[in-house]
Amino acid sequence: MTRQMKLGAFLWATGHHIAAWRHPKAHVRAGIDIDHYIQLARTAEAAKFDMIFCEDAAGLREANVGIASQTSRSIGFEPISLLSAIAVQTSRIGLVSTASTSYNEPYGLARTFLSLDHLSGGRAGWNLVTSASPIEAANFGATGLKPHADRYERAREFAEVVTGLWHGESFHGHDGQSFSVQDAIDLPRSPQGAPVMVQAGASDVGRELAARTADVVFTAAQTFEEAKTFYDDLKGRTATYGRQPDDIKIMPGVAPVVAETESEAREKFEELQALIPDDVGVALLSSYLSISDLWRHPIDGPLPDLPESEGMKSRQALVVEQSRRDGLSIRQLARHFAGARGHWRIVGTAAQVADELQARFEGGAADGFNVMPSYFPGELDAFATLVVPELQRRGLFRREYEGNTLRDHLGLKRPA
Amino acid sequence: MLFAVSLNIASAQGQAGTTPAGITALVRKAEAAHIDMVVISDSAAGSEPSTSPFEATTLVAALATVTEKIGLVARASTIAHQPYNLARRFASLDMISHGRAGWNATLAQAAREAANFSRPDGFSADDFRRRSQEYLGIVLGLWQGWDADALLFDKSGGRFHDPEKMHLLDHKGEFFSVRGPLNVARSPQDRPVLVLAGLSEGDLDIAARNADVILLDERQAAENKARHGDIKRRVSACGREPGAVKVLTDVSLTAASLGGLADRLEEAFRSKGCDGFNIRLPAQLSVFDDFADRILPDLRRRGLFQEHYRGTTLRSHLGLTGGGNQ
Structure with missing residues (x-):
């Protein structure tokens, strides 16, 4: 088989x-x-x-x-x-x-x-x-x-x-x-x-x-x-x-x-994204990055440089790599990760x-x-x-x- | 009078102890007889292998989905579990059973457990007593970390719960420090029922302060009565209503002991020897059928045992009120 x-x-x-x-x-x-x-x-x-x-x-x-x-x-x-x-x-x-x-x-x-x-x-x-x-x-x-x-x-x-x-x-x-x-x-x-x-x-x-x-x-x-x-x-x-x-x-x-059609699927996804409060998205991203003061940085600016963490090493590297690759702001990255938690x-x-x-x-x-x-x-x-x-x-x-x-x-x- | 049925699956004989279907049939039989609760433990004496493939808390979770009314109590050791994990497991069982779960804690230390849980030297008796007391306080506190009306489910307002109604425990003690809160919502019966057993003289005040149900071994009638009175006095001394703690005396069931059993139970109950009985199932489980079919109807005819469950939760069966501030 x-x-x-x-x-x-x-x-x-x-x-x-x-x-x-x-x-x-x-x-x-x-x-x-x-x-x-x-x-x-x-x-x-x-x-x-x-x-x-x-x-x-x-x-x-x-x-x-x-x-x-x-x-x-x-x-x-x-x-x-x-x-x-x-x-x-x-x-x-x-x-x-x-x-x-x-x-x-x-x-x-x-x-x-x-x-x-x-x-x-x-x-x-x-x-x-x-x-x-x-x-x-x-x-x-x-x-x-x-x-x-x-x-x-x-x-x-x-x-x-x-x-x-x-x-x-x-x-x-x-x-x-x-x-x-x-x-x-x-x-x-x-x-x-x-x-x-x-x-x-x-x-x-x-x-x-x-x-x-x-x-x-x-x-x-x-x-x-x-x-x-x-x-x-x-x-x-x-x-x-x-x-x-x-x-x-x-x-x-x-x-x-x-969904049955691509546009329906997109709509469904946007509907969910619109329900994420900014402070929740940023907090979730912060905990994935094992840093506590992400909210101090401008939400429409880039991710700051991060110290090595004792927490989720491999996951942190993944987030940083993606933000640099796609030129995402903190808000964009937060929404992106809030939705799928770094998954595909x-x-x-x-x-x-x-x-x-x-x-x-x-x-x-x-x-x-x-x-x-x-x-x-x-x-x-x-x-x-x-x-x-x-x-x-x-x-x-x-x-x-x-x-x-x-x-x-x-x-x-x-x-x- | 109240009735519990205790089953140690590790030393039960026959099919009932070894398959989910067998145990389910037994517990359903107890439910049909309006027994208030079953108490399931799972460790054999010494290093004998268990006669059952199940651990008590997982078995109770399964039983919760195939029964509707009967209380389901599992024995779990304070050595085998961290207090946060144990509080969570039982809070979750209570949610799964819609308010029918209880924790049977023993204040006696089992050497074999310590040896399998990275504590080869165990604890001294004094240390173990102080540790048990601290442990019970943590579990009871964690069970009350969320107010009954804490969950708002407010989709449009974006408020899932009310942060003011979630409380940290912030316990820092001699043996444990636990911040809390629990990540399981408030119990449908306010909190799971705490059933204490294995008490020695020095444990009685701890039990009087914390227990909902106390299981006592069987003694002579006069001694049962004296112990019952002593426990109720200690309960009052803690500022609790005497009725807030139910005392059940063990009854060992054998085919030979069924004759005249109803009379003996009536006498013990009327002379205020206890609030009810804990029927310890024998190795041969079929004796329970005789008990349910002959003795319980007899007690019912005498007006001593309930015709129906009083409510839907274990607390309501036992005539207990909620466990604290809601």
Whole structure:
């Protein structure tokens, strides 16, 4: 069979567009309505998505309460409980949640994801992240952020313990730098061998960790060249760890706005952009750049020079590169990033969206895509009813699930 | 009288403990019998493997979607979770269940947990007690970080929530510092129900100050009565209404213990030995069917047990008011 692309449905609050909640058709109570999430999961399952994916942070997204109160992102479900509820209301779709190695312990996390895996019959995945946000740090008694390298060293040890626990019999305790674990896990082995390991860090040390341990990698790439460079680099690193390039599925984020005609799609996008308040856009950009005083600079002027940050290194570089390349002002950049959070945006018809996805997929820049609908439920519905059938017609996406587990869907080996 | 049913899935025998369908059938049976809540724990004694593939909080999330009325309480350890993460998990369970969730915390330290959570030496008894007290205060505080009317959903005005109605915790203590607020909205039942167990004498004041429900092990009738009175006095001394804390006494269920059980429960309840009972399910789960089909109807005929749930939330089932300022 010809190679087909993998698709994730990235579910997030009222939508990925920062102003999504204000859209007349967005479900504004998403963050307190479990039935809404169950419905989204069923929509994605009916469209044969490989997985739904939930982001996570152990704290508010925005420290400035005035700004935060103009977004829908300060409240929502905790993702592991959310996916456990969805697990018994769906039957095939993969269920992937983010959880941080900074504020959890490996034994508890391994056990919780294994339970989700059993509840779902082998459909669970863990997206490993390290926490860079000072807002999160303040909820865990930390006085300051740990330097980037330390966070990743802890993450590497964390991942090693979790995979050891998931692999069962071979685990004989762990006594390391950050963690000590005495017993093997007391639950039975995963129905899919082990839950799927997902990662998103794109810095050099993040890539090494992914090459060593990840089954799936989410990434942000604006251009084909960026995506291709990342893809080749990461696949090239797998050999060091005795793995094949195909053992890792690379799935860049894509933020599509799709409609029957191109002009309708443009209108839809402009309608959303017009709902972004300037102070919200600038605040979001500031937090991505890990700087606090962006608002001091003229909003119609260029991005100032930035100091090296301890936060999101790779993402910061991406933003700076784009602003210099396109000569964007702070306001333009803020709106641009507020809309897609630095991910790749496509506005157009189903055929145009499919063309773009096909080019990156067949050009060797992606194994699939993590789809980030701008608002819910409308834009997930639009992707499912317009783009998915187009991809299926082209033979680029499945018409039926190949198996029952997330590893089956992704074509991943079952771990020994 | 109030009824809880406790199930340790790690040591249950038979299919009911091992498949979602089996556990669902058991909990639905309890719901049909108008049991106020099920309390699910998931750790076997010693290093025995669990008889169930599930962890309690994830299982409760799943059960919330296949039940409608019954309260769902999960055991979770203060060693296994950071307070912010635990408060979030349960706030989210409460949202998923539309106000039926509770947290069963134990004030007893499990050595095995410490050894698996990077605390090989555990805590001294005194440290663990002070830590538990601080931990409970943080969780209860985080659950009240958002006022009930904080969310505005004002699309045209661009105001999602009212910033004045979101409160930082700003806790700085001996063991934890937690700024807050929680990133989960206010509970549909004001806050999840706090069920405390594993109490020793020195924990009673902590329990009296914080608990909604206290689970006590089974003793002789006179001793049950004395403990119940003692707890209610401590509750009053904290400035709380005595009825704000419900005391449930354990009842171990075996096929042999069913005979005369209704009489014994009536006697214990009428003599003010407790506010209700915590039915500890035996390893053989089928005994619960007999309890639900024979004992509960008998108690109902005597006017001692509810014909219907009083409301839709766990707090309403238990006759508890909200947990604090809204």
